[in-house]
Amino acid sequence: MYIYLCVRDGVGNIYRRRAKVFTLAMIIYIDYKALQKREKFMKKPKSDALWKKAHERNAKRVFNLMVELEGLWVKLGQYLSSRADVLPSAFISILKQLQDSLPPRPFEEFCHTIEKELGKSRKELFLDFDENPLATASIAQVHRATLIDGQKAVVKVQHEDIKNSCGRI
Structure with a gap:
């Protein structure tokens, strides 16, 4: 049996999300500009090491924001x-973590989503x-379950703040 639930509301505050992206872009820009001046x-050897650290630092910043913003941002990070x-190798190695799994x-x-939808x-x-998910992805999370009639099931529930208009069970 396949159960799939979607939430139809809750995109979140788009302006807050945009402000976070813009703020991070400015932080990264200033970080690289300051390094460029220094x-x-x-x-040369010291400069190379500092650039490598800057790439790692900024890749972690981008990764954390993509995980926080979820959805399409995670897809962008995967791409x-x-x-x-x-991109520099530090970005590739850190953003590759988005391919495997996301924090549950x-x-x-x-x-709450199950109760709200059903x-x-x-x-x-x-x-x-x-309670331990089989998988967590950019738009949904999957758990094993046993239905009331004893039938085994895998339940996939879309994250609350992902906008979609599907709803099949």
Whole structure:
């Protein structure tokens, strides 16, 4: 059996998200510009090490923001992680983490979505429910469960703040 739930509301505050992206872009720009200015007074080996650290630092910043903003941002990070021809290796290695897995959402959020969409609590719908996700992706999370009638199921629930208009069970 395949169960798929989607939430139809909750994109979040678009202006807050844009401000976060813009703020991070400015932080990264200033970081690289400052390094560029300091580089003029350094020897090559020291300069190379500082650039490598700057790339790692900024890649972590981008990664953290993409995980926070989720959805399309994670998809963008996954794409960028495949562009070794465009980005420094530090970005590639850090953004590749978006390919494998994302941090799981809180189980309470998952249960809230089920109750909101189906009008019943998790305990009314399932005999057993594994709190540890099988997988967490950019738009949904998957858990093993046993339905009330004893049938084994995999339950995939879209994250609360991902906008979509689907809804099949």
